[in-house]
Amino acid sequence: MWRASIRRAPWRALTSALLLILCASLFPHMETLFRWLQPDASQVVYDRDSFWRLLLSHAGLVLLSGFIATVVGVVSGILVTRESGRDFLPLVNNIASIGQTFPPVAVLALAVPMTGFGGAPTVVALTLYGLLPVVRNTIAGLEGVSGAVLEAARGMGMSPSQVLWKVELPLAFKVIMAGVRTSVTINIATAAIGSTIGAKTLGDPIVAGLINGNTAYVLQGAILVALLAVAADAIFERIESASA
Amino acid sequence: MIRLDNVSMKYGEQYAVRNLSLDIASGDFCVLVGTSGCGKSTTLKMINRLVEHNEGRILINNQEIASFEINALRRRIGYAIQNIGLFPHWSVAKNIAVVPRLLKWDAQRIHNRVNELLELFALDPAIFADKMPHELSGGQAQRVGVARALAADPDILLMDEPFGALDPITRESLQEEMLRIQSQIKKTIVFVTHDIEEALKLATRMVVMDAGQIIQYDTPENILHRPANHFVENIIGSQDRGLKAASCKQVRDIMRPDPPRVQGAAPPCRGSGRLWAVDGANAPVRLLQATVDGDASYRWREIDVTPDMGLQAEDSVKLAISKMLWRKVAALPVLSSDGTLLAEVRMADLVGGCA
Numbered sequence: 001m002w003r004a005s006i007r008r009a010p011w012r013a014l015t016s017a018l019l020l021i022l023c024a025s026l027f028p029h030m031e032t033l034f035r036w037l038q039p040d041a042s043q044v045v046y047d048r049d050s051f052w053r054l055l056l057s058h059a060g061l062v063l064l065s066g067f068i069a070t071v072v073g074v075v076s077g078i079l080v081t082r083e084s085g086r087d088f089l090p091l092v093n094n095i096a097s098i099g100q101t102f103p104p105v106a107v108l109a110l111a112v113p114m115t116g117f118g119g120a121p122t123v124v125a126l127t128l129y130g131l132l133p134v135v136r137n138t139i140a141g142l143e144g145v146s147g148a149v150l151e152a153a154r155g156m157g158m159s160p161s162q163v164l165w166k167v168e169l170p171l172a173f174k175v176i177m178a179g180v181r182t183s184v185t186i187n188i189a190t191a192a193i194g195s196t197i198g199a200k201t202l203g204d205p206i207v208a209g210l211i212n213g214n215t216a217y218v219l220q221g222a223i224l225v226a227l228l229a230v231a232a233d234a235i236f237e238r239i240e241s242a243s244a
Numbered sequence: 245m246i247r248l249d250n251v252s253m254k255y256g257e258q259y260a261v262r263n264l265s266l267d268i269a270s271g272d273f274c275v276l277v278g279t280s281g282c283g284k285s286t287t288l289k290m291i292n293r294l295v296e297h298n299e300g301r302i303l304i305n306n307q308e309i310a311s312f313e314i315n316a317l318r319r320r321i322g323y324a325i326q327n328i329g330l331f332p333h334w335s336v337a338k339n340i341a342v343v344p345r346l347l348k349w350d351a352q353r354i355h356n357r358v359n360e361l362l363e364l365f366a367l368d369p370a371i372f373a374d375k376m377p378h379e380l381s382g383g384q385a386q387r388v389g390v391a392r393a394l395a396a397d398p399d400i401l402l403m404d405e406p407f408g409a410l411d412p413i414t415r416e417s418l419q420e421e422m423l424r425i426q427s428q429i430k431k432t433i434v435f436v437t438h439d440i441e442e443a444l445k446l447a448t449r450m451v452v453m454d455a456g457q458i459i460q461y462d463t464p465e466n467i468l469h470r471p472a473n474h475f476v477e478n479i480i481g482s483q484d485r486g487l488k489a490a491s492c493k494q495v496r497d498i499m500r501p502d503p504p505r506v507q508g509a510a511p512p513c514r515g516s517g518r519l520w521a522v523d524g525a526n527a528p529v530r531l532l533q534a535t536v537d538g539d540a541s542y543r544w545r546e547i548d549v550t551p552d553m554g555l556q557a558e559d560s561v562k563l564a565i566s567k568m569l570w571r572k573v574a575a576l577p578v579l580s581s582d583g584t585l586l587a588e589v590r591m592a593d594l595v596g597g598c599a
Contacts, residue, residue: 152329155294155402156342156392157318170333 013234020227024051027220034216044216046205055224058201061119061191062232065126066184073131073183074176077138078164092135099132104190112197122194122201129190130183137179141172173243181236188229192221202228245270245432246291246400251300253286260286261297262456268434268449270399273426275435277443277479278453284436287453288402291434292321304400319343322393322401322431326408328385330377336362336388337373343396361391364425383414387421394429403435407442419445420558440480444468444492445560452476464492491562495555495589499578503588506532518575519544526584528554528577547573554579555589564589 027045034044079085080092107129111121145168153163169176192203202225209217246268253261261283268274276284289295290302293314302309309317330339337358344354359369365387377385386406393401407415419442426433437443443450444464452460452467452475460472468489471477480488505520505528521530531547553571555564555578567576568591578587 146327146329148325148327148329149331150329151294151325151327152323152389153331155292155318155323155325157315157346158342159315162346167331171331 013231013238016227016231016234020055020224020231023223023227024055027051027224034220037219038214038216041212041214041216044214046208046217046220048208049200049204051202051220051224054200054202054204054221055228057119057199058188058191058203058225059228061122061126061194061199061201062184062187065123065130065187065191066180068123068127069130069134069183070180072127073134073179074138077135077142077176081139081142082160089139093139096132096135096139099128100136102129104129105193105196108193108197117198119194119199121197122191122199125194126187126191130187133179133182133186134176135179137182138172138176141175141179142168144175145171174240177236177240177243181233181240184236185229185233188232189225192225245272245305246434247301247303247306248287248290249301249303251287251290251297251302253283253290253295253297253299259456261290263300264456264458265300266451266458266461268432270432271430273433273435273446273448274451275437275443275447275449276451276453277437277440278459279479280438282453283456284451284453285404286456288404288434288436291400292318292323292402315346319346319396320398320400322396322398324386324390324393324401324403324406326405328389328406330380330385330388330392332377334377335373336367336375336377336380337369339377339388340392340395342392347396349396357395357397361394364394364428365391365421367391381414382410383418386410386418390422394431399432401431401433403433405436405438408437408439415442422446423558441488441491444480444488452479465489468492487562487565490565490594491560493561494557495559495561495564495578496557498561498593499555499557499587499589500593501587503575503577503585505585520549520577520585520588521546522585527579528585531573531575531577533574547571549577553577554583556581557586561589561594565594 028047028051031045038044076092080089104125107125108121111124111128115121115124149167149171150163153167158166191199191201192206194201195203195207202221205217205221206225209215209219209221246266248264248266251261251264252259264283264287266287276287278284286295290297291304291309293309312320330336331342337355340358340361341354344357349357358373362369362372367384367387372380372384372388377388380388390403390406393403407418410418423446435443435446444467447464450460450462450464450467451458452472454475460467460476462470462472467476468480468485471480503520504518505522505526507522507524517534519532520528521532523529528549530549533545533547535543535545537543550571553567553573553576555567555576557578564576568574574591576589577585578589580586
């Protein structure tokens with residue numbers, strides 16, 4: 001199974017990325033198909049923005065928040081597993097667990113009063129939401145390194161930073177990456193909700209479609225969001241298997 | 245070489261080690277033995293400062309270890325532990341090379357040293373250098389663990405129950421290997437175990453510990469024959485002391501070289517005592533034991549020498565006794581590495597001439 005996933009992964013990443021590009025470019029030319037789906041609407045292809053712009057803006061928001069969440073999450077995960085930061089470990093662990101139970105819409109709504117409407121509150125919300133799986137997996141990955149290995153590393157004369165960089169992080173890498181993967185794929189879906197507070201995302205056609213009762217719009221947005229999530233997930237799988 | 249001078253260490257209010265003084269000479273194989281919680285592991289770890297002592301001084305070559313930079317100190321001391329702790333993401337070669345790399349040796353020197361160590365532990369570099377730790381058996385992994393501890397050629401080797409997690413057969417073969425390697429490298433070894441037989445077998449000096457203090461510090465012989473008190477007597481087990489003494493003695497200590505032998509199969513017509521019948525290559529074939537028949541005439545009792553009867557000079561006397569009991573013979577051949585008759589071991593010598 002482990003072998004099979006390595007062989008399948010490049011294929012999956014490539015096809016899902018190709019499909020995504022294909023759909024984003026061809027949706028505007030597929031009026032006949034969408035007309036069949038939604039015969040009564042005056043407009044069946046979303047045209048207030050190009051799908052490409054929405055896709056890039058959506059991906060941009062996820063990448064930015066994902067980057068911040070990964071850096072902050074990994075660093076805080078490292079800090080609370082050091083000797084000096086141990087006291088904060090239960091606290092951070094609890095915050096990470098509780099935070100995960102908040103619905104993303106609530107986080108978005110809470111971010112608006114602080115930053116106004118648009119892309120900024122979406123990045124804040126996505127970062128906060130994406131932080132949790134990263135922190136949790138970083139802690140789990142570092143705690144999972146066997147005590148014997150750490151004792152050997154210290155006893156052999158590695159400095160604390162050498163132990164971290166040469167032993168702990170390489171051994172925890174897979175688990176940390178799994179956290180980043182979860183965080184990013186969840187946030188690709190969550191980012192679509194950013195449209196409700198004025199961010200430019202692939203959620204725009206979905207929201208517009210829901211308001212106007214236009215299934216074709218909803219479908220166009222939803223397919224692109226789903227393909228983006230699948231492509232991102234496949235790319236992470238590639239990274240993980242390449243590091244194994 | 246290593247001197248612990250009135251050293252104490254406490255966890256909270258509880259002393260793990262109390263007022264302990266110990267001198268370990270260069271080249272000694274010093275084994276700390278005692279029940280769990282007696283402070284033997286703590287004592288070991290104070291030497292490379294994985295545990296810091298609270299009181300007293302620890303000196304290596306008359307220099308206090310507190311004065312060394314901590315990681316420089318540890319790189320000078322080999323360290324092997326029970327759970328081995330090989331780095332699972334590195335190959336065997338890279339694992340062994342850890343300390344040399346920390347010391348910034350050049351690549352060629354590291355490569356040579358790794359191969360030298362693999363060969364010392366009878367692991368073929370062509371096969372094992374690129375293996376990953378999870379591909380090794382327990383015994384192989386611990387060989388690599390000890391090789392890694394020796395990589396930068398430290399003067400001191402600390403071993404914390406290194407063979408404790410291995411099955412008895414692997415443990416025994418690693419003990420033998422440790423003795424063979426120590427006879428070549430002559431390090432100062434501090435070794436912790438709770439297995440008294442292991443201690444007796446490996447040690448040149450033994451430290452029996454209880455409740456954070458040294459009860460007796462002596463040679464294995466003296467510990468067996470002159471236990472300091474009831475506690476030591478209990479630890480060594482008073483009933484089978486004879487067998488334990490035999491297990492820490494080697495066949496070479498009691499064997500008689502060049503035993504009487506005859507070429508070919510045909511025994512002489514009259515004989516007395518004992519003879520070894522050897523073949524053309526001087527390998528023993530039969531043991532000939534003179535016996536007196538009912539009519540007072542001599543007769544040879546012939547016992548075929550099977551491969552399992554042969555001893556090596558470095559085997560333990562305990563093994564010799566076991567083989568004698570099993571094969572019901574009063575003498576065993578000691579063979580050289582090519583199978584020729586080198587010496588014999590006699591039951592009479594084991595019991596001081598009373599058999």
